[in-house]
Amino acid sequence: MKSTLAPVVLAVALVLGGCAGAPGVPAGSSSISRPMSDTNPATPADARARVHVELGMAYFEVGRYDVALD
DSSP states (O other): OHHHHHHHHHHHHHHHHHHSSOTTSOTTOOOOOOOGGGSOOSSHHHHHHHHHHHHHHHHHHTTOHHHHTO
């Protein structure tokens, strides 16, 4: 009984160990990127787009949906 239980326990441990990692990220790679809101815009067009989105969000928060969606 003891000799047949060992391979089963080993197989379960390997399956659970494989499920513990993050999907799509190889083990050992810790390349965490910053959110887009924390990065500096690469071009002036990116800066204008960010300001436009932030302004729309501000109008949306105060309930001015007609202005926010323009």
